[in-house]
Amino acid sequence: MRMYDIIDKKKRGFELAKEEIYYAIDGYVAEEIPDYQMSALLMAIYYNGMTDCELINMTECMAKSGDMVDLSKIDGIKVDKHSTGGVGDKTTLVVAPVVAACGGKVAKMSGRGLGFTGGTIDKLESIPGMQTAIDEKKFFQIVNKLGISLIGQSANIAPADKKLYALRDVTATVDSIPLIAASIMSKKLAAGSDKIVLDVTVGSGAFMKSVDDALILAEKMVAIGEGAGRETIAILTNMDVPLGIAVGNNIEIIEAIETLQGKGPDDFQKICEVFASAMLELGQMGTKKECLEMVQKVIKNGTALDRFAAMVKEQGGDESYIYHPEKFKGAPYEINLTAKEAGYIVSMDTELCGKTAVILGAGRERKESLIDMAAGIRFFKKTGDQVEKGEKLATLYSSNQKKLQDAALYLEKGYTFGHEKPKELKQVFARVTKEGIIY
Ligand code: URA
Numbered sequence: 372m373r374m375y376d377i378i379d380k381k382k383r384g385f386e387l388a389k390e391e392i393y394y395a396i397d398g399y400v401a402e403e404i405p406d407y408q409m410s411a412l413l414m415a416i417y418y419n420g421m422t423d424c425e426l427i428n429m430t431e432c433m434a435k436s437g438d439m440v441d442l443s444k445i446d447g448i449k450v451d452k453h454s455t456g457g458v459g460d461k462t463t464l465v466v467a468p469v470v471a472a473c474g475g476k477v478a479k480m481s482g483r484g485l486g487f488t489g490g491t492i493d494k495l496e497s498i499p500g501m502q503t504a505i506d507e508k509k510f511f512q513i514v515n516k517l518g519i520s521l522i523g524q525s526a527n528i529a530p531a532d533k534k535l536y537a538l539r540d541v542t543a544t545v546d547s548i549p550l551i552a553a554s555i556m557s558k559k560l561a562a563g564s565d566k567i568v569l570d571v572t573v574g575s576g577a578f579m580k581s582v583d584d585a586l587i588l589a590e591k592m593v594a595i596g597e598g599a600g601r602e603t604i605a606i607l608t609n610m611d612v613p614l615g616i617a618v619g620n621n622i623e624i625i626e627a628i629e630t631l632q633g634k635g636p637d638d639f640q641k642i643c644e645v646f647a648s649a650m651l652e653l654g655q656m657g658t659k660k661e662c663l664e665m666v667q668k669v670i671k672n673g674t675a676l677d678r679f680a681a682m683v684k685e686q687g688g689d690e691s692y693i694y695h696p697e698k699f700k701g702a703p704y705e706i707n708l709t710a711k712e713a714g715y716i717v718s719m720d721t722e723l724c725g726k727t728a729v730i731l732g733a734g735r736e737r738k739e740s741l742i743d744m745a746a747g748i749r750f751f752k753k754t755g756d757q758v759e760k761g762e763k764l765a766t767l768y769s770s771n772q773k774k775l776q777d778a779a780l781y782l783e784k785g786y787t788f789g790h791e792k793p794k795e796l797k798q799v800f801a802r803v804t805k806e807g808i809i810y
Contacts, residue, residue: 619747
Protein backbone atom coordinates (compact mmCIF):
# COMPACT_ATOMS: atom_id res chain seq x y z
CA MET A 372 0.00 0.00 0.00
CA ARG A 373 1.22 3.53 -0.74
CA MET A 374 0.04 6.78 0.87
CA TYR A 375 0.29 8.43 -2.56
CA ASP A 376 -2.36 6.04 -3.96
CA ILE A 377 -4.64 6.61 -0.94
CA ILE A 378 -4.47 10.39 -1.40
CA ASP A 379 -5.06 10.03 -5.15
CA LYS A 380 -8.08 7.74 -4.61
CA LYS A 381 -9.70 10.14 -2.14
CA LYS A 382 -8.90 13.11 -4.37
CA ARG A 383 -10.84 11.41 -7.18
CA GLY A 384 -13.85 10.92 -4.90
CA PHE A 385 -13.66 7.14 -4.38
CA GLU A 386 -14.42 5.48 -1.05
CA LEU A 387 -11.36 4.42 0.97
CA ALA A 388 -11.27 0.85 2.28
CA LYS A 389 -10.85 0.15 5.99
CA GLU A 390 -7.25 -1.08 5.48
CA GLU A 391 -6.36 2.12 3.62
CA ILE A 392 -7.71 4.30 6.43
CA TYR A 393 -5.84 2.29 9.07
CA TYR A 394 -2.66 2.40 6.96
CA ALA A 395 -2.84 6.21 6.75
CA ILE A 396 -3.77 6.93 10.39
CA ASP A 397 -1.57 4.30 12.05
CA GLY A 398 1.32 5.29 9.78
CA TYR A 399 0.87 8.94 10.66
CA VAL A 400 0.83 8.26 14.42
CA ALA A 401 3.95 6.08 14.02
CA GLU A 402 5.60 8.98 12.14
CA GLU A 403 6.06 6.84 9.04
CA ILE A 404 3.80 9.13 7.05
CA PRO A 405 4.90 12.77 6.90
CA ASP A 406 2.76 15.83 7.65
CA TYR A 407 2.69 16.90 4.00
CA GLN A 408 1.06 13.66 2.85
CA MET A 409 -1.46 13.64 5.72
CA SER A 410 -2.24 17.31 4.96
CA ALA A 411 -3.03 16.37 1.36
CA LEU A 412 -5.34 13.57 2.51
CA LEU A 413 -7.11 15.91 4.97
CA MET A 414 -7.68 18.45 2.19
CA ALA A 415 -9.04 15.71 -0.10
CA ILE A 416 -11.44 14.74 2.71
CA TYR A 417 -12.32 18.39 3.25
CA TYR A 418 -13.46 18.74 -0.38
CA ASN A 419 -14.96 15.28 -0.97
CA GLY A 420 -16.42 14.48 2.46
CA MET A 421 -16.55 10.91 3.79
CA THR A 422 -19.04 8.08 3.45
CA ASP A 423 -20.57 6.73 6.68
CA CYS A 424 -18.43 3.62 6.34
CA GLU A 425 -15.21 5.65 5.96
CA LEU A 426 -16.18 7.84 8.89
CA ILE A 427 -16.85 4.91 11.23
CA ASN A 428 -13.56 3.25 10.25
CA MET A 429 -11.58 6.45 10.68
CA THR A 430 -13.14 7.21 14.09
CA GLU A 431 -12.54 3.68 15.39
CA CYS A 432 -8.96 3.73 14.16
CA MET A 433 -8.36 7.10 15.89
CA ALA A 434 -10.00 5.86 19.12
CA LYS A 435 -7.86 2.70 19.12
CA SER A 436 -4.64 4.65 18.51
CA GLY A 437 -4.26 4.94 22.32
CA ASP A 438 -5.85 3.65 25.53
CA MET A 439 -9.45 2.46 25.41
CA VAL A 440 -10.68 3.14 28.97
CA ASP A 441 -12.56 0.24 30.51
CA LEU A 442 -15.17 1.62 32.91
CA SER A 443 -16.56 -1.80 33.85
CA LYS A 444 -15.09 -1.42 37.35
CA ILE A 445 -17.69 1.30 37.93
CA ASP A 446 -21.15 -0.06 38.70
CA GLY A 447 -24.18 1.06 36.72
CA ILE A 448 -24.71 2.78 33.41
CA LYS A 449 -22.09 5.41 32.73
CA VAL A 450 -23.38 8.38 30.75
CA ASP A 451 -21.03 10.90 29.15
CA LYS A 452 -21.82 14.38 27.89
CA HIS A 453 -19.88 16.43 25.39
CA SER A 454 -20.32 19.90 23.96
CA THR A 455 -18.94 20.87 20.57
CA GLY A 456 -17.82 24.08 22.27
CA GLY A 457 -19.14 27.47 23.17
CA VAL A 458 -18.73 30.69 25.10
CA GLY A 459 -19.81 30.65 28.75
CA ASP A 460 -20.53 26.94 28.40
CA LYS A 461 -20.17 25.62 31.95
CA THR A 462 -22.95 23.05 31.58
CA THR A 463 -20.87 20.03 32.64
CA LEU A 464 -20.12 21.67 36.01
CA VAL A 465 -23.83 21.66 36.83
CA VAL A 466 -25.16 18.69 34.92
CA ALA A 467 -22.62 16.14 36.18
CA PRO A 468 -23.29 16.68 39.94
CA VAL A 469 -27.04 16.86 39.29
CA VAL A 470 -27.00 13.50 37.50
CA ALA A 471 -24.82 12.01 40.26
CA ALA A 472 -27.18 13.33 42.97
CA CYS A 473 -30.05 11.57 41.14
CA GLY A 474 -28.16 8.25 41.24
CA GLY A 475 -26.51 8.37 37.79
CA LYS A 476 -22.81 7.74 37.06
CA VAL A 477 -20.64 10.35 35.38
CA ALA A 478 -17.00 9.34 34.85
CA LYS A 479 -15.98 12.20 32.66
CA MET A 480 -12.77 13.26 30.98
CA SER A 481 -13.04 16.90 30.01
CA GLY A 482 -10.93 19.24 27.96
CA ARG A 483 -9.15 22.56 28.30
CA GLY A 484 -9.99 25.76 26.46
CA LEU A 485 -9.64 25.60 22.68
CA GLY A 486 -9.35 28.87 20.73
CA PHE A 487 -12.18 31.18 21.80
CA THR A 488 -14.05 28.43 23.68
CA GLY A 489 -13.45 27.70 27.37
CA GLY A 490 -12.66 24.31 28.91
CA THR A 491 -14.12 22.57 31.98
CA ILE A 492 -10.70 21.53 33.32
CA ASP A 493 -9.30 25.08 33.29
CA LYS A 494 -12.41 26.28 35.12
CA LEU A 495 -12.20 23.52 37.75
CA GLU A 496 -8.55 24.33 38.38
CA SER A 497 -9.58 27.78 39.60
CA ILE A 498 -10.76 26.01 42.81
CA PRO A 499 -7.72 26.02 45.15
CA GLY A 500 -6.13 22.58 45.46
CA MET A 501 -8.38 20.93 42.85
CA GLN A 502 -6.62 18.01 41.13
CA THR A 503 -7.75 17.09 37.62
CA ALA A 504 -4.89 14.71 36.78
CA ILE A 505 -5.62 11.70 38.96
CA ASP A 506 -4.86 8.05 38.31
CA GLU A 507 -7.41 5.60 36.98
CA LYS A 508 -7.77 3.68 40.23
CA LYS A 509 -8.66 6.80 42.23
CA PHE A 510 -10.92 8.02 39.40
CA PHE A 511 -12.93 4.78 39.54
CA GLN A 512 -13.04 4.90 43.36
CA ILE A 513 -14.45 8.44 43.34
CA VAL A 514 -17.12 7.61 40.76
CA ASN A 515 -18.13 4.48 42.67
CA LYS A 516 -18.38 6.50 45.88
CA LEU A 517 -19.96 9.74 44.62
CA GLY A 518 -21.29 8.96 41.14
CA ILE A 519 -19.09 11.71 39.69
CA SER A 520 -15.51 12.55 38.90
CA LEU A 521 -14.34 15.16 36.40
CA ILE A 522 -10.74 14.78 35.26
CA GLY A 523 -8.52 15.88 32.38
CA GLN A 524 -8.02 13.67 29.41
CA SER A 525 -4.98 11.43 29.91
CA ALA A 526 -2.17 11.88 27.41
CA ASN A 527 -2.85 8.57 25.72
CA ILE A 528 -6.53 9.05 24.84
CA ALA A 529 -6.84 9.09 21.03
CA PRO A 530 -3.29 10.32 20.29
CA ALA A 531 -4.16 10.19 16.58
CA ASP A 532 -6.68 12.96 17.20
CA LYS A 533 -4.11 15.05 19.02
CA LYS A 534 -1.71 14.85 16.06
CA LEU A 535 -4.40 15.30 13.44
CA TYR A 536 -6.03 18.22 15.26
CA ALA A 537 -2.71 20.06 15.47
CA LEU A 538 -2.19 19.49 11.73
CA ARG A 539 -5.76 20.55 10.86
CA ASP A 540 -5.24 23.70 12.87
CA VAL A 541 -2.43 24.83 10.56
CA THR A 542 -3.77 23.50 7.24
CA ALA A 543 -7.22 25.17 7.29
CA THR A 544 -9.01 21.84 7.66
CA VAL A 545 -10.60 22.24 11.10
CA ASP A 546 -14.06 23.19 9.79
CA SER A 547 -14.79 19.91 8.03
CA ILE A 548 -17.90 18.20 9.39
CA PRO A 549 -16.62 14.59 9.04
CA LEU A 550 -13.25 15.53 10.54
CA ILE A 551 -14.94 17.25 13.51
CA ALA A 552 -17.24 14.23 13.99
CA ALA A 553 -14.31 11.77 13.93
CA SER A 554 -12.24 13.97 16.26
CA ILE A 555 -14.93 14.28 18.94
CA MET A 556 -16.27 10.74 18.72
CA SER A 557 -12.82 9.10 18.75
CA LYS A 558 -12.26 10.65 22.20
CA LYS A 559 -15.75 9.72 23.40
CA LEU A 560 -15.37 6.09 22.29
CA ALA A 561 -11.93 5.84 23.93
CA ALA A 562 -13.25 7.38 27.18
CA GLY A 563 -15.43 4.33 27.70
CA SER A 564 -18.95 5.49 28.71
CA ASP A 565 -21.93 3.31 27.79
CA LYS A 566 -24.11 6.19 26.60
CA ILE A 567 -23.37 9.61 25.19
CA VAL A 568 -25.33 12.88 25.15
CA LEU A 569 -23.92 15.43 22.70
CA ASP A 570 -24.52 19.16 22.91
CA VAL A 571 -24.12 20.36 19.33
CA THR A 572 -23.93 24.14 19.56
CA VAL A 573 -25.08 26.41 16.73
CA GLY A 574 -24.48 30.09 16.06
CA SER A 575 -21.88 32.82 16.12
CA GLY A 576 -20.07 31.30 19.14
CA ALA A 577 -19.97 27.74 17.81
CA PHE A 578 -18.08 25.77 15.17
CA MET A 579 -21.39 25.18 13.39
CA LYS A 580 -22.86 28.48 12.26
CA SER A 581 -26.14 27.10 10.84
CA VAL A 582 -28.76 24.64 12.08
CA ASP A 583 -28.47 22.69 8.80
CA ASP A 584 -24.73 22.10 9.30
CA ALA A 585 -25.25 21.27 12.98
CA LEU A 586 -27.88 18.68 12.03
CA ILE A 587 -25.46 17.01 9.61
CA LEU A 588 -22.74 16.95 12.29
CA ALA A 589 -25.19 15.63 14.90
CA GLU A 590 -26.45 12.85 12.61
CA LYS A 591 -22.90 11.78 11.81
CA MET A 592 -21.86 11.66 15.48
CA VAL A 593 -25.00 9.76 16.48
CA ALA A 594 -24.35 7.25 13.66
CA ILE A 595 -20.73 6.78 14.83
CA GLY A 596 -21.76 6.28 18.48
CA GLU A 597 -24.58 3.88 17.64
CA GLY A 598 -22.32 2.04 15.14
CA ALA A 599 -19.87 1.45 18.00
CA GLY A 600 -22.63 0.09 20.26
CA ARG A 601 -23.00 3.22 22.43
CA GLU A 602 -26.47 4.70 22.60
CA THR A 603 -25.99 8.32 21.51
CA ILE A 604 -28.27 11.33 21.24
CA ALA A 605 -27.50 14.89 20.19
CA ILE A 606 -29.28 18.07 21.23
CA LEU A 607 -28.81 21.19 19.10
CA THR A 608 -28.53 24.31 21.24
CA ASN A 609 -28.20 28.00 20.59
CA MET A 610 -24.75 29.57 20.84
CA ASP A 611 -25.64 32.82 19.09
CA VAL A 612 -25.33 34.50 22.47
CA PRO A 613 -23.01 33.63 25.40
CA LEU A 614 -24.57 31.02 27.70
CA GLY A 615 -25.45 32.49 31.10
CA ILE A 616 -23.86 35.77 32.11
CA ALA A 617 -20.30 34.75 33.08
CA VAL A 618 -17.42 33.99 30.71
CA GLY A 619 -14.10 33.16 32.31
CA ASN A 620 -12.85 30.61 34.83
CA ASN A 621 -13.58 31.30 38.50
CA ILE A 622 -16.55 33.50 37.56
CA GLU A 623 -18.02 30.55 35.63
CA ILE A 624 -17.52 28.31 38.68
CA ILE A 625 -19.42 30.87 40.76
CA GLU A 626 -22.24 30.87 38.18
CA ALA A 627 -22.31 27.06 38.18
CA ILE A 628 -22.62 27.10 42.00
CA GLU A 629 -25.51 29.58 41.78
CA THR A 630 -27.19 27.36 39.19
CA LEU A 631 -26.75 24.30 41.41
CA GLN A 632 -28.62 26.37 44.02
CA GLY A 633 -31.41 27.11 41.50
CA LYS A 634 -30.34 30.76 41.21
CA GLY A 635 -28.62 30.65 37.81
CA PRO A 636 -29.47 32.82 34.82
CA ASP A 637 -32.70 31.57 33.15
CA ASP A 638 -31.11 30.46 29.87
CA PHE A 639 -28.36 28.49 31.59
CA GLN A 640 -30.61 26.99 34.26
CA LYS A 641 -32.91 25.69 31.50
CA ILE A 642 -30.10 24.19 29.39
CA CYS A 643 -28.78 22.39 32.48
CA GLU A 644 -32.21 20.89 33.15
CA VAL A 645 -32.48 19.76 29.52
CA PHE A 646 -29.11 18.00 29.55
CA ALA A 647 -29.28 16.53 33.03
CA SER A 648 -32.70 15.01 32.35
CA ALA A 649 -31.57 13.72 28.92
CA MET A 650 -28.62 11.98 30.61
CA LEU A 651 -30.87 10.42 33.25
CA GLU A 652 -33.32 9.27 30.58
CA LEU A 653 -30.51 7.67 28.59
CA GLY A 654 -29.28 6.06 31.81
CA GLN A 655 -32.74 4.48 32.17
CA MET A 656 -33.51 6.33 35.39
CA GLY A 657 -37.12 7.17 34.44
CA THR A 658 -39.43 8.76 31.90
CA LYS A 659 -38.73 12.21 30.49
CA LYS A 660 -41.13 13.78 33.02
CA GLU A 661 -39.76 11.80 35.97
CA CYS A 662 -36.17 12.68 35.05
CA LEU A 663 -36.94 16.39 34.87
CA GLU A 664 -38.66 16.21 38.27
CA MET A 665 -35.65 14.43 39.78
CA VAL A 666 -33.33 17.13 38.41
CA GLN A 667 -35.43 19.94 39.85
CA LYS A 668 -35.65 18.14 43.19
CA VAL A 669 -31.89 17.68 43.72
CA ILE A 670 -31.30 21.31 42.84
CA LYS A 671 -34.01 22.45 45.25
CA ASN A 672 -32.97 20.26 48.18
CA GLY A 673 -29.25 21.06 47.83
CA THR A 674 -28.01 17.52 47.22
CA ALA A 675 -26.61 18.43 43.76
CA LEU A 676 -24.50 21.20 45.29
CA ASP A 677 -23.37 18.85 48.07
CA ARG A 678 -22.33 16.31 45.43
CA PHE A 679 -20.24 18.92 43.63
CA ALA A 680 -18.58 19.94 46.92
CA ALA A 681 -17.90 16.29 47.79
CA MET A 682 -16.21 15.71 44.43
CA VAL A 683 -14.08 18.84 44.87
CA LYS A 684 -12.99 17.62 48.32
CA GLU A 685 -12.26 14.10 47.07
CA GLN A 686 -10.07 15.56 44.30
CA GLY A 687 -8.04 17.64 46.73
CA GLY A 688 -9.91 20.92 46.32
CA ASP A 689 -11.04 23.30 49.05
CA GLU A 690 -14.77 22.59 49.29
CA SER A 691 -15.38 25.69 51.43
CA TYR A 692 -15.18 27.70 48.17
CA ILE A 693 -18.27 25.86 46.92
CA TYR A 694 -20.33 26.91 49.93
CA HIS A 695 -18.70 30.35 50.14
CA PRO A 696 -17.99 31.40 46.54
CA GLU A 697 -17.24 34.92 47.80
CA LYS A 698 -13.84 33.42 48.78
CA PHE A 699 -12.81 33.26 45.09
CA LYS A 700 -10.25 35.97 44.45
CA GLY A 701 -11.68 38.62 42.14
CA ALA A 702 -9.60 40.35 39.49
CA PRO A 703 -7.74 43.46 40.71
CA TYR A 704 -8.89 45.50 37.72
CA GLU A 705 -12.23 45.93 36.02
CA ILE A 706 -13.90 48.18 33.50
CA ASN A 707 -17.52 48.64 32.48
CA LEU A 708 -18.71 48.64 28.90
CA THR A 709 -21.70 50.94 28.45
CA ALA A 710 -24.19 51.39 25.62
CA LYS A 711 -23.31 54.18 23.20
CA GLU A 712 -26.91 54.37 22.00
CA ALA A 713 -30.40 53.49 23.19
CA GLY A 714 -32.31 50.59 21.61
CA TYR A 715 -32.48 46.83 21.53
CA ILE A 716 -29.49 44.51 21.32
CA VAL A 717 -30.30 42.78 18.05
CA SER A 718 -27.36 40.39 17.99
CA MET A 719 -24.04 39.60 19.63
CA ASP A 720 -20.96 38.20 17.94
CA THR A 721 -20.39 35.42 20.45
CA GLU A 722 -17.05 34.30 19.00
CA LEU A 723 -15.83 37.87 19.51
CA CYS A 724 -17.05 37.72 23.14
CA GLY A 725 -15.00 34.54 23.62
CA LYS A 726 -11.96 36.15 22.00
CA THR A 727 -12.34 39.15 24.32
CA ALA A 728 -12.17 36.79 27.31
CA VAL A 729 -8.94 35.34 25.85
CA ILE A 730 -7.48 38.85 25.45
CA LEU A 731 -8.31 39.51 29.12
CA GLY A 732 -6.31 36.40 30.07
CA ALA A 733 -9.12 33.86 30.62
CA GLY A 734 -7.84 31.68 27.73
CA ARG A 735 -4.51 30.86 26.15
CA GLU A 736 -2.98 33.05 23.44
CA ARG A 737 -0.28 30.38 23.01
CA LYS A 738 -0.11 26.72 24.01
CA GLU A 739 2.19 27.52 26.94
CA SER A 740 0.29 30.62 28.16
CA LEU A 741 -0.79 30.70 31.81
CA ILE A 742 -4.45 31.36 32.50
CA ASP A 743 -5.63 34.31 34.60
CA MET A 744 -8.29 32.54 36.66
CA ALA A 745 -10.09 35.74 37.68
CA ALA A 746 -10.20 37.24 34.17
CA GLY A 747 -13.38 37.31 32.15
CA ILE A 748 -16.64 39.09 31.42
CA ARG A 749 -20.01 39.41 33.15
CA PHE A 750 -22.80 40.37 30.79
CA PHE A 751 -25.67 42.45 32.18
CA LYS A 752 -27.48 42.85 28.87
CA LYS A 753 -27.67 40.31 26.08
CA THR A 754 -29.46 39.85 22.76
CA GLY A 755 -33.13 40.90 22.97
CA ASP A 756 -32.62 43.30 25.90
CA GLN A 757 -33.54 46.96 25.67
CA VAL A 758 -30.91 49.43 26.84
CA GLU A 759 -30.68 53.13 27.53
CA LYS A 760 -27.71 55.18 26.33
CA GLY A 761 -24.96 54.88 28.98
CA GLU A 762 -26.44 51.76 30.57
CA LYS A 763 -23.99 49.04 31.64
CA LEU A 764 -23.71 46.19 29.11
CA ALA A 765 -20.90 44.20 30.69
CA THR A 766 -18.02 44.30 33.17
CA LEU A 767 -14.62 43.08 32.03
CA TYR A 768 -12.11 41.71 34.58
CA SER A 769 -8.36 41.15 34.34
CA SER A 770 -5.22 41.02 36.42
CA ASN A 771 -3.53 43.04 33.68
CA GLN A 772 -4.79 46.62 33.70
CA LYS A 773 -3.26 47.36 30.29
CA LYS A 774 -5.46 44.81 28.57
CA LEU A 775 -8.79 46.19 29.81
CA GLN A 776 -9.22 49.24 27.59
CA ASP A 777 -8.36 47.40 24.34
CA ALA A 778 -10.56 44.46 25.32
CA ALA A 779 -13.53 46.76 26.02
CA LEU A 780 -13.11 48.52 22.66
CA TYR A 781 -12.94 45.13 20.97
CA LEU A 782 -16.02 43.77 22.80
CA GLU A 783 -18.03 46.83 21.82
CA LYS A 784 -17.74 45.74 18.18
CA GLY A 785 -19.58 42.53 19.05
CA TYR A 786 -22.94 44.25 19.73
CA THR A 787 -25.47 45.25 17.07
CA PHE A 788 -28.26 47.61 18.14
CA GLY A 789 -31.62 48.30 16.50
CA HIS A 790 -34.94 49.96 17.20
CA GLU A 791 -37.10 46.85 17.08
CA LYS A 792 -37.12 44.01 19.55
CA PRO A 793 -35.62 40.98 17.80
CA LYS A 794 -37.44 37.64 17.69
CA GLU A 795 -36.93 35.64 20.89
CA LEU A 796 -33.99 33.25 20.57
CA LYS A 797 -34.79 29.55 20.56
CA GLN A 798 -32.61 27.75 23.08
CA VAL A 799 -33.01 24.21 21.78
CA PHE A 800 -33.44 23.60 18.05
CA ALA A 801 -33.76 19.85 17.76
CA ARG A 802 -32.90 16.46 19.19
CA VAL A 803 -31.22 13.83 17.02
CA THR A 804 -31.43 10.13 17.86
CA LYS A 805 -30.90 6.98 15.83
CA GLU A 806 -34.63 7.16 15.01
CA GLY A 807 -34.30 10.59 13.41
CA ILE A 808 -34.70 14.28 14.13
CA ILE A 809 -37.28 15.60 16.60
CA TYR A 810 -37.94 19.34 16.45
N1 URA B 1 -13.68 19.76 19.14
C1 URA B 1 -12.91 18.67 18.92
O1 URA B 1 -12.58 17.93 19.83
N2 URA B 1 -12.51 18.43 17.66
C2 URA B 1 -12.85 19.20 16.60
O2 URA B 1 -12.47 18.90 15.49
C3 URA B 1 -13.66 20.32 16.86
C4 URA B 1 -14.06 20.58 18.15
